[in-house]
Amino acid sequence: MAEKLGEILKSHILGLRRYAMALSGNSIEADDLVQECLARALSRAHVWAKVRDHRAYLFTILHNIYVDGVIRQRRQGIQVPIEDATPILRALPNQQERLEIRDLKRGLAALPDTHRSVVLLVGLEGMSYRQTADILGVPIGTIMSRLSRGREMLRRHMNNDQNERTERALQDGAMTAVNERA
Amino acid sequence: MSIIHHDAQVREEDLQAYVDGLLEINLRATVEAYLALHPEEAERVTAYRAQNVALHQAYDIMTRRPLPASMELMLEKLSSPDRGGPFRRLLRRGAMAAALVLAVASGWVAHEEWPGLVQQVAHQEDPFSAFTRRAVEAHAMLTGDQSPPLVEKGAAAGNALVGWLSQRSSSSIRSAPNLKSFDLLLAGGRIFFIRDQLVLQLIYRGKQGQVSLYVGASPRDNSRTTFTFAQQGDLSTFYWRQGKFEFSLVSGMPREQLLDVAKVVQNQLGEPVSDPDVSRSDVRPLLSGGSGIDLRKGGGETKVGAPIER
Numbered sequence: 250m251a252e253k254l255g256e257i258l259k260s261h262i263l264g265l266r267r268y269a270m271a272l273s274g275n276s277i278e279a280d281d282l283v284q285e286c287l288a289r290a291l292s293r294a295h296v297w298a299k300v301r302d303h304r305a306y307l308f309t310i311l312h313n314i315y316v317d318g319v320i321r322q323r324r325q326g327i328q329v330p331i332e333d334a335t336p337i338l339r340a341l342p343n344q345q346e347r348l349e350i351r352d353l354k355r356g357l358a359a360l361p362d363t364h365r366s367v368v369l370l371v372g373l374e375g376m377s378y379r380q381t382a383d384i385l386g387v388p389i390g391t392i393m394s395r396l397s398r399g400r401e402m403l404r405r406h407m408n409n410d411q412n413e414r415t416e417r418a419l420q421d422g423a424m425t426a427v428n429e430r431a
Numbered sequence: 432m433s434i435i436h437h438d439a440q441v442r443e444e445d446l447q448a449y450v451d452g453l454l455e456i457n458l459r460a461t462v463e464a465y466l467a468l469h470p471e472e473a474e475r476v477t478a479y480r481a482q483n484v485a486l487h488q489a490y491d492i493m494t495r496r497p498l499p500a501s502m503e504l505m506l507e508k509l510s511s512p513d514r515g516g517p518f519r520r521l522l523r524r525g526a527m528a529a530a531l532v533l534a535v536a537s538g539w540v541a542h543e544e545w546p547g548l549v550q551q552v553a554h555q556e557d558p559f560s561a562f563t564r565r566a567v568e569a570h571a572m573l574t575g576d577q578s579p580p581l582v583e584k585g586a587a588a589g590n591a592l593v594g595w596l597s598q599r600s601s602s603s604i605r606s607a608p609n610l611k612s613f614d615l616l617l618a619g620g621r622i623f624f625i626r627d628q629l630v631l632q633l634i635y636r637g638k639q640g641q642v643s644l645y646v647g648a649s650p651r652d653n654s655r656t657t658f659t660f661a662q663q664g665d666l667s668t669f670y671w672r673q674g675k676f677e678f679s680l681v682s683g684m685p686r687e688q689l690l691d692v693a694k695v696v697q698n699q700l701g702e703p704v705s706d707p708d709v710s711r712s713d714v715r716p717l718l719s720g721g722s723g724i725d726l727r728k729g730g731g732e733t734k735v736g737a738p739i740e741r
Contacts, residue, residue, distance in 0.1 A: 254509060255506055263493070263494040266494070267490045267491065267494055270493045276493075280502070283502065284501060284505075287502065353485045353489055354489060371451060372451070372483040373487065378448075393443070393444045396447050397444070400447075400479045400482060403482055404479070404482070407482075
């Protein structure tokens with residue numbers, strides 16, 4: 250049984266880690282969440298035989314830990330890995346794409362937790378609407394409205410960021426032109 | 432913030448399902464007609480699909496980073512067959528691992544001290560990453576310096592393979608998707624057996640390079656998965672599941688373009704028919720190598736062209 254459980258956990262750990270990262274926006278917190286999730290899954294090993302959808306079950310555990318906020322309290326205001334804090338400082342080939350991803354991360358961070366989790370479970374983890382409803386413990390109709398609102402908020406956020414950038418670039422351009430003339 | 436209102440026959444949740452590739456096939460035409468008439472809505476749908484793609488670009492990196500040593504250790508202990516002891520022991524190991532987390536987090540221990548473990552776990556993937564990875568490997572084989580000659584050349588042969596796969600999996604795909612609208616022609620295909628899964632690779636070629644569609648009969652279940660995007664090196668991939676099959680589309684073309692291709696493929700494949708009688712009668716002409724097999728959906732564009740290679 251322990252071996253089988255090990256196999257199950259292994260096959261889902263990467264997805265859990267990705268979701269935890271996107272949900273929390275911090276890789277240290279993400280790994281703590283996954284670690285705690287694994288520990289809780291092990292402590293409930295006796296119910297595993299009854300679980301039909303292992304993946305959804307693990308995501309449910311992880312999500313509940315996130316909502317409890319225990320991990321965050323434990324870590325209150327400590328380290329932020331440098332790559333999370335300064336994505337823009339790293340020289341990367343495709344600058345435009347990097348900016349888009351930065352906008353996305355900011356937009357996600359601005360979403361309410363309840364909406365962010367739906368957008369991520371559906372859009373990133375490929376969960377069905379039914380699975381998402383089960384994981385978050387809310388009716389499917391609520392999932393649909395959060396998905397719709399979450400995506401729209403994210404879109405507007407990303408559009409704003411992009412517009413601001415364009416405007417700034419135009420202003421910079423104008424300033425350069427003025428300086429050159431002077 | 433308010434969402435724009437729609438005609439009565441297209442609901443907001445239909446649009447969301449359309450974004451995720453989860454819309455029932457019989458509603459798809461209605462939604463597409465609606466989007467054609469409402470450019471703002473079409474723009475919104477495009478933006479939401481782009482969000483899904485961007486999410487993968489932003490976070491898939493987490494699936495490639497080595498796991499923290501603590502997790503490696505935990506999994507290692509769980510899988511080692513020696514002392515399959517009671518859960519209490521597992522919990523104690525968990526506590527030990529938790530202590531290690533602190534050690535690692537405070538920089539006392541470097542990941543490099545467990546190279547073996549990192550290797551081991553790096554090979555574990557969730558099921559659809561595994562499918563996608565195999566699709567990418569199969570695609571990479573085509574683009575190697577000396578790409579191997581196709582065993583089954585031409586569109587007719589490609590279609591024959593589709594028919595064969597349909598027959599073997601008691602479910603049907605009518606014929607290979609037609610991608611002429613993207614200047615991509617079916618160059619051929621091949622069949623693999625990987626583990627216990629039967630897999631078909633269809634290869635399309637055009638001026639912009641090649642695209643391969645990797646089709647596997649999915650023994651797992653019928654549940655549909657949303658379009659899942661992944662970038663592997665220079666290659667973009669889209670994964671989705673439809674009926675009894677799973678698909679991975681792989682190409683070096685930009686992701687937006689590949690998404691358009693994926694949409695057309697998904698549309699053309701339509702709802703798989705599971706009635707064995709229907710599938711058998713459909714399959715026969717494919718197996719006899721006939722070209723110009725009608726796809727179920729749509730009109731002029733849905734004929735598979737004459738073989739382009741002999």
